[in-house]
Amino acid sequence: MSVDEKTVRRIAHLARVAVAEDDVAHLQSELNAILAFVEQLSEVDCQGVEPMTSVTPMAMKKREDKITDGGIAEDVLRNAPAREGSYFLVPKVVE
Amino acid sequence: MTELTSLTLAEARDGLRKRAFSAVELADAHVAAIEQARALNAYVVETPDVARAMAKDADTRLKSSDARPLEGIPLGIKDLFATKDVRTTACSRILDNFVPTYESTVTSQLWRDGAVMLGKLNNDEFAMGSSNETSCFGPVINPWRRKGSNAALVPGGSSGGSSAAVAARLCLGATATDTGGSIRQPAAFTGTVGIKPTYGRCSRWGIIAYASSLDQAGPIARTVRDTAILLRSMAGHDPKDSTSVDRAVPDYEAALGRPVKGLTIGIPKEYRVPGMAAEIGTLWEQGVAWLKAAGAEIVEVSLPHTKYALPAYYIVAPAEASSNLARYDGVRYGLRQPGRDVIGMYEKTRADGFGAEVRRRIMIGTYVLSAGYYDAYYLQAQKVRTLIKRDFDDCFAKGVDAILTPTTPSDAFGLGEKAGADPIEMYLNDVFTVTVNMAGLPGLSIPAGLSSDGLPLGLQLIGRPFDEETLFSLGAVIEQAAGSFMPERWWY
Numbered sequence: 135m136s137v138d139e140k141t142v143r144r145i146a147h148l149a150r151v152a153v154a155e156d157d158v159a160h161l162q163s164e165l166n167a168i169l170a171f172v173e174q175l176s177e178v179d180c181q182g183v184e185p186m187t188s189v190t191p192m193a194m195k196k197r198e199d200k201i202t203d204g205g206i207a208e209d210v211l212r213n214a215p216a217r218e219g220s221y222f223l224v225p226k227v228v229e
Numbered sequence: 230m231t232e233l234t235s236l237t238l239a240e241a242r243d244g245l246r247k248r249a250f251s252a253v254e255l256a257d258a259h260v261a262a263i264e265q266a267r268a269l270n271a272y273v274v275e276t277p278d279v280a281r282a283m284a285k286d287a288d289t290r291l292k293s294s295d296a297r298p299l300e301g302i303p304l305g306i307k308d309l310f311a312t313k314d315v316r317t318t319a320c321s322r323i324l325d326n327f328v329p330t331y332e333s334t335v336t337s338q339l340w341r342d343g344a345v346m347l348g349k350l351n352n353d354e355f356a357m358g359s360s361n362e363t364s365c366f367g368p369v370i371n372p373w374r375r376k377g378s379n380a381a382l383v384p385g386g387s388s389g390g391s392s393a394a395v396a397a398r399l400c401l402g403a404t405a406t407d408t409g410g411s412i413r414q415p416a417a418f419t420g421t422v423g424i425k426p427t428y429g430r431c432s433r434w435g436i437i438a439y440a441s442s443l444d445q446a447g448p449i450a451r452t453v454r455d456t457a458i459l460l461r462s463m464a465g466h467d468p469k470d471s472t473s474v475d476r477a478v479p480d481y482e483a484a485l486g487r488p489v490k491g492l493t494i495g496i497p498k499e500y501r502v503p504g505m506a507a508e509i510g511t512l513w514e515q516g517v518a519w520l521k522a523a524g525a526e527i528v529e530v531s532l533p534h535t536k537y538a539l540p541a542y543y544i545v546a547p548a549e550a551s552s553n554l555a556r557y558d559g560v561r562y563g564l565r566q567p568g569r570d571v572i573g574m575y576e577k578t579r580a581d582g583f584g585a586e587v588r589r590r591i592m593i594g595t596y597v598l599s600a601g602y603y604d605a606y607y608l609q610a611q612k613v614r615t616l617i618k619r620d621f622d623d624c625f626a627k628g629v630d631a632i633l634t635p636t637t638p639s640d641a642f643g644l645g646e647k648a649g650a651d652p653i654e655m656y657l658n659d660v661f662t663v664t665v666n667m668a669g670l671p672g673l674s675i676p677a678g679l680s681s682d683g684l685p686l687g688l689q690l691i692g693r694p695f696d697e698e699t700l701f702s703l704g705a706v707i708e709q710a711a712g713s714f715m716p717e718r719w720w721y
Binding site for chain 1: 328330387536555559568576602
């Protein structure tokens with residue numbers, strides 16, 4: 135499988151990465167090189183093989199449902215690029 | 230007296246306890262060495278004040294004979310580990326000036342045991358790379374040079390700052406992480422020892438995530454013993470990482486010197502790959518001979534799905550990366566670039582903040598997880614991963630105790646040499662190491678000789694899950710036979 139320019143733009147948008155028009159062709163050829171490389175996986179017979187979900191056999195751990203952390207708004211906001219009081223600021227979302 | 234920076238970690242530990250020198254003297258010697266080695270670009274943050282303060286505390290403990298396991302030992306920390314109040318960026322522009330308000334579990338355990346922090350070490354951006362050339366702070370220069378040449382070589386990656394700093398004696402040991410070979414390949418390129426422990430052995434909490442089902446922390450140091458000492462402090466169960474394993478941490482150092490007589494060592498025939506340098510094959514045979522001489526039994530084994538590990542990795546790892554890196558959106562931390570609306574702000578921030586290799590992997594990951602392609606790529610890769618692990622399981626079930634392979638298909642290459650148009654060329658560096666991550670196994674790289682150009686080469690030992698001890702026992706045998714390798718100091 136390979137991707138065309140339209141697909142490159144669609145993936146970039148899904149990934150929320152702006153791509154300049156000049157970069158599309160270059161990116162397309164790099165992505166296609168990688169896709170051609172991984173293509174060989176299709177020759178492996180995986181009939182009846184379970185996809186891996188956990189590399190070490192282990193049961194999902196559970197913990198008691200109680201509050202163990204919190205009340206650290208200042209810590210959470212310390213690296214915010216823009217804030218107001220205890221809130222993160224973002225560009226207007228609702229018109 | 231030997232220079233304090235030339236001591237091994239174990240020698241420094243003993244010297245501190247005997248009060249042959251103080252922790253402050255040891256820290257100062259390293260601080261000075263770091264200042265003189267800035268040409269290598271190994272450190273991206275130097276923390277001499279933190280180091281001296283920690284060393285002073287260590288001296289108080291040492292004086293009152295209250296020393297903890299790593300009391301006064303100066304270490305470098307890969308920039309992937311969150312360090313409280315010390316800038317942590319994964320060497321990406323997108324994290325900008327991020328200063329964590331918390332400490333990663335692994336580093337907190339090192340400080341708990343008395344270690345001293347010298348600073349943060351360079352790495353490939355988000356650990357994506359095999360040469361340390363994708364760092365936003367620029368490449369690290371390998372302290373090793375080819376015989377009769379001044380050409381700058383890469384130190385391997387992604388833990389290139391860690392490997393270079395250890396080889397250049399800018400710390401006694403370093404933390405590192407390994408997703409596809411990022412501890413073992415740089416160790417091999419710099420004549421240092423590195424171990425990627427079993428998946429789940431070290432907590433991933435507070436380590437900036439790349440591919441969570443593959444990422445694992447481990448140490449790089451100058452001897453097998455030093456890595457064993459560090460791993461004991463780094464490993465252990467952590468309730469904050471649900472994949473960390475609740476299993477006692479053995480005294481790894483005690484595994485050194487244990488007889489290897491009667492152990493069965495597998496030699497996988499599929500690792501004789503086309504394009505492998507002839508001298509790598511010779512080194513491998515030498516390793517076999519050393520282990521044989523120590524009484525180990527050598528058997529040929531087959532890991533039939535080896536050639537599919539790298540392509541499967543380049544689906545699984547980018548897929549996980551695309552999810553993990555979705556958090557960098559310019560809202561809560563790091564870089565923010567203005568856009569015409571909130572989506573525009575995300576897109577602009579991520580385009581400017583991520584480097585080319587990271588953007589490439591995010592896009593591949595997004596593609597293989599997207600509707601219509603998930604089954605063909607991601608699901609197929611996860612099935613192949615099951616088969617890769619099964620190959621190893623079968624091998625160990627037949628009584629093989631460990632597997633011996635080369636660590637890399639070549640010695641260190643030049644800066645910019647593999648930065649060409651084809652990203653696959655760089656990816657092939659990890660052909661021998663990536664299988665180990667796919668199967669979640671422990672892997673140890675030990676320097677085993679020099680190439681015809683006078684550069685270090687490594688051998689890799691792969692073990693059963695949670696049997697790092699056998700790797701340390703066998704690694705010590707190879708180390709004993711091969712000797713140690715130090716670059717000549719040219720950087721000041």
